[in-house]
Amino acid sequence: MNFEQIKELTRPLINKVSPISEGSLDLLSDLIVVEVYEKGDVFIDRGKRNNKEYFVYEGVCRSFLLSPEGEEITISYFLESSVLSPNKTRTANQISHLNFQALTKLTVASLNADKFEQLMINHIDIREFGNMVLQNELLTKVEKEIGLASLNAKERLILFREKYHFLENLISHVDIASYLGITNISLSRLRKGLME
Amino acid sequence: MNFEQIKELTRPLINKVSPISEGSLDLLSDLIVVEVYEKGDVFIDRGKRNNKEYFVYEGVCRSFLLSPEGEEITISYFLESSVLSPNKTRTANQISHLNFQALTKLTVASLNADKFEQLMINHIDIREFGNMVLQNELLTKVEKEIGLASLNAKERLILFREKYHFLENLISHVDIASYLGITNISLSRLRKGLME
DNA sequence: GTGATTCTTTAACAATTGTTAATGGATTTG
DNA sequence: CAAATCCATTAACAATTGTTAAAGAATCAC
Numbered sequence: 198m199n200f201e202q203i204k205e206l207t208r209p210l211i212n213k214v215s216p217i218s219e220g221s222l223d224l225l226s227d228l229i230v231v232e233v234y235e236k237g238d239v240f241i242d243r244g245k246r247n248n249k250e251y252f253v254y255e256g257v258c259r260s261f262l263l264s265p266e267g268e269e270i271t272i273s274y275f276l277e278s279s280v281l282s283p284n285k286t287r288t289a290n291q292i293s294h295l296n297f298q299a300l301t302k303l304t305v306a307s308l309n310a311d312k313f314e315q316l317m318i319n320h321i322d323i324r325e326f327g328n329m330v331l332q333n334e335l336l337t338k339v340e341k342e343i344g345l346a347s348l349n350a351k352e353r354l355i356l357f358r359e360k361y362h363f364l365e366n367l368i369s370h371v372d373i374a375s376y377l378g379i380t381n382i383s384l385s386r387l388r389k390g391l392m393e
Numbered sequence: 394m395n396f397e398q399i400k401e402l403t404r405p406l407i408n409k410v411s412p413i414s415e416g417s418l419d420l421l422s423d424l425i426v427v428e429v430y431e432k433g434d435v436f437i438d439r440g441k442r443n444n445k446e447y448f449v450y451e452g453v454c455r456s457f458l459l460s461p462e463g464e465e466i467t468i469s470y471f472l473e474s475s476v477l478s479p480n481k482t483r484t485a486n487q488i489s490h491l492n493f494q495a496l497t498k499l500t501v502a503s504l505n506a507d508k509f510e511q512l513m514i515n516h517i518d519i520r521e522f523g524n525m526v527l528q529n530e531l532l533t534k535v536e537k538e539i540g541l542a543s544l545n546a547k548e549r550l551i552l553f554r555e556k557y558h559f560l561e562n563l564i565s566h567v568d569i570a571s572y573l574g575i576t577n578i579s580l581s582r583l584r585k586g587l588m589e
Numbered sequence: 590g591t592g593a594t595t596c597t598t599t600a601a602c603a604a605t606t607g608t609t610a611a612t613g614g615a616t617t618t619g
Numbered sequence: 620c621a622a623a624t625c626c627a628t629t630a631a632c633a634a635t636t637g638t639t640a641a642a643g644a645a646t647c648a649c
Contacts, residue, residue: 262535264543272538285524286531294532318514328481331527335482336490338534339458342468345541346574347460349607349635370597378542383636385598545605545637566627579606581628596645604637610630617624 198231206254207306210278215329217322224316225323228308234258234299241287241297248291249307251281256303257364259372260287260295271376273337274300274361280330284310300368350379354387394427402450403502406474411525413518420512421519424504430495437483437493444487445503447477452499453560455568456483456491467572469533470496470557476526480506496564546575550583 204226211217211225231254234240241247243262253275260272260282272295275281287295291310317324344353354377358365365373374381400422407413407421427450430436437443439458449471456468456478468491471477483491487506513520540549550573554561561569570577 262539264539266543268543270539270543272535282531285527289528289532295535331481332485335478335531335534336485338531338538339468339491342534342538342541343458343460343466345538346466346571347462347464351635369595375542380637381597382599382638386636389598547605576607577627578608578629582606585628590649592647592649594645594647596643598643599641601640602638605635607634608632612629613627615624615626618622619620 200226203229203231203306207252210252210254210280211326213278214280214333215322215326217320217326221316221320221323224320225308225313228312228316229306230308232305232307234303234305236299236301236303238299238303239296240299240303240305241293241295243293243296245293246291247288247293248284248310250284250310250313251308252306253277253279253281254304254306256299256301257367258297258299258303259368259376260297261372261375262295269372269375271372273341274364274376276361281305282334283327283331284313286331286334300372345378350377350383351387351390353377353379354384354391396422399425399427399502403448406448406450406476407522409474410476410529411518411522413516413522417512417516417519420516421504421509424508424512425502426504428501428503430499430501432495432497432499434495434499435492436495436499436501437489437491439489439492441489442487443484443489444480444506446480446506446509447504448502449473449475449477450500450502452495452497453563454493454495454499455564455572456493457568457571458491465568465571467568469537470560470572472557477501478530479523479527480509482527482530496568541574546573546579547583547586549573549575550580550587 204222207226207229208222211222217225232240240258255277257274257276259274261269262272264270273282281297282295284291287293313327317327344356348356357373357377370384371381374384377384379387400418403422403425404418407418413421425448428436436454451473453473454471456471457465458468460466469478477493478491480487483489509523513523540552544552553569553573566580567577570580573580575583
């Protein structure tokens with residue numbers, strides 16, 4: 198993929214969050230390395246070093262963790278044309294505390310996180326973009342937290358469908374169930390219950 | 394409270410997160426205005442403008458939101474000698490999307506968030522501190538998320554007791570229950586069940 | 590394309606959590 | 620001090636969710 202192609206993929210993705218100047222887009226695009234993963238690939242491993250930022254160009258992925266009982270818990274989904282959690286929020290000393298997995302064929306932009314941080318420091322529009330990503334990240338988490346704390350599973354599934362409509366027919370129900378905080382058997386029951 | 398007193402209260406609080414130089418501590422302390430609240434006071438209102446950062450010198454507070462049904466959901470607790478969620482993570486366009494309430498008499502340092510951001514940009518140790526606060530904030534949220542998604546209420550209460558030991562005898566069980574994602578009646582039952 | 594594997598659904602039963610209402614204790618207010 | 624208010628507990632019952640096991644459907648590998 199050449200520089201221009203990268204720019205044209207990156208531009209709408211960034212502008213959707215917080216617009217930046219053409220010059221800033223050039224600076225960012227210069228840092229981008231495109232990576233492609235197959236369905237099922239875990240491309241960030243908990244406990245391993247990671248010093249990149251990521252934009253999702255194409256496909257869907259999730260972050261997940263193992264529960265105390267060793268079950269995979271889906272924390273978040275990331276859709277096409279969106280930004281992955283900022284490096285600072287998913288690492289400690291550049292060591293990842295989450296796993297990230299491609300749920301479909303996945304094309305991402307990766308950027309060195311330190312260089313990106315320098316761009317944030319030196320360019321107010323990139324800083325604004327980075328801060329907006331951060332805000333959205335937290336907002337999503339608070340929304341999920343409220344859902345888990347105040348809604349029952351049926352209501353959470355309804356919200357999930359509003360937000361991630363097409364995922365339900367695309368990815369494993371075990372993953373979705375863990376995201377909703379229920380078993381996949383319960384999910385199956387709820388799906389039936391909502392078919393009326 | 395004079396400048397030296399503020400410095401001596403702020404130093405350990407910051408060093409606990411990520412140490413900064415004496416010069417940086419001076420710069421930060423210069424921005425600090427001390428605020429005191431009474432038990433029950435809501436000092437940040439959802440929907441209202443807030444452009445401050447806060448350090449908790451003394452007392453305990455919580456963030457909360459109203460659920461769709463109008464119930465208060467406790468999102469987080471903040472203990473003595475800790476840093477409140479960064480402004481960027483609890484506001485959008487400087488408009489707060491959470492409420493914050495003093496649960497005891499509360500003494501906080503408040504700092505202009507824009508000036509703090511400038512210090513973060515210009516001083517690497519302050520930037521490190523700010524980034525660590527952010528990381529801890531997210532880490533806490535992910536931990537809570539995992540708890541809500543993978544543990545039952547009894548296990549969540551046990552974890553709560555490990556983390557916030559003394560809160561249980563200090564603040565309303567209605568608040569704690571909403572934090573745990575259960576009703577206060579369930580909480581009462583679980584407390585009894587755990588007394589054996 | 591067929592067998593093997595994985596994923597989803599269903600069923601029966603158990604455990605957990607919610608709802609409503611009543612009781613008792615503690616704290617506040619006048 | 621007494622009345623009023625708030626908070627935590629208890630009880631009875633209902634609804635939700637989990638567990639285990641089996642069957643059916645879809646997908647994958649050869």
